[in-house]
Amino acid sequence: MDFRVLNWDTPFYNNLHNLMDLRDETPSNKNVSVPTQTYMRDAKAMAATAADIKEYPNSYVFVIDMPGLKKGDIKVQVEDDNVLLISGERKREEEKDGVKYLRMERRVGKFMRKFVLPENANTDAVSAVCQDGVLSVTVQKLPPPQPKKPKTIEVKVV
Numbered sequence: 001m002d003f004r005v006l007n008w009d010t011p012f013y014n015n016l017h018n019l020m021d022l023r024d025e026t027p028s029n030k031n032v033s034v035p036t037q038t039y040m041r042d043a044k045a046m047a048a049t050a051a052d053i054k055e056y057p058n059s060y061v062f063v064i065d066m067p068g069l070k071k072g073d074i075k076v077q078v079e080d081d082n083v084l085l086i087s088g089e090r091k092r093e094e095e096k097d098g099v100k101y102l103r104m105e106r107r108v109g110k111f112m113r114k115f116v117l118p119e120n121a122n123t124d125a126v127s128a129v130c131q132d133g134v135l136s137v138t139v140q141k142l143p144p145p146q147p148k149k150p151k152t153i154e155v156k157v158v
Contacts, residue, residue, distance in 0.1 A: 039051060045148055047112040049086075060139045062086065064113065067133035076128045079114075084120070086137060087112040120144075 047077065052063040064086060066074060074088040092108045093103075117139060125140035 011032060049113045051086075051113055051115075053115070058141055060117070060134075060141070062115060062137040062139070064135045064137075065133060066130055069133075070132070071130065074128075074130060074135060075125070078117075078123045081123055083135065084115040084116045084117055084126070084139065085112070086115075086135070109136075140149045 044122065049064060054061045054063065062084065066088075068092060069088060074086070077085045077087075079085050087110070089110045090106075090108050120142045122140045122142045126137065128135060128137045130136075
């Protein structure tokens with residue numbers, strides 16, 4: 001059933017429609033218009049990870065809230081020489097005997113953000129610091145290119 005016919009064109013119903021429309025994806029009947037589970041998982045992880053980006057005269061700074069995460073739970077990488085990838089996973093606490101959750105609102109699971117870096121970003125000078133649950137990734141800028149000085153050519157007289 002297509003929920004758009006009923007004017008239920010919301011992200012929830014679109015996702016529900018896509019899930020109901022999934023078929024057995026064997027090579028002979030693979031539907032290219034249906035997103036894969038990996039794509040859906042990555043899209044969900046990216047949408048749930050908010051970031052602030054600041055530009056300074058000599059650097060770019062990416063700020064992401066990471067409350068309760070340890071150093072080993074966060075990964076910062078540069079892909080393809082111009083894509084900054086920040087990813088990781090927040091794991092669920094182990095349940096203790098005799099304790100049951102009445103409500104679970106804190107987000108658990110994987111998170112990821114990708115940022116295409118500007119041409120003047122120095123991908124060899126990237127640093128990351130996590131302090132008080134806030135991750136700050138600093139990417140230094142390349143120095144501006146020096147203007148070429150005119151070259152004087154000596155004229156020979158023959």
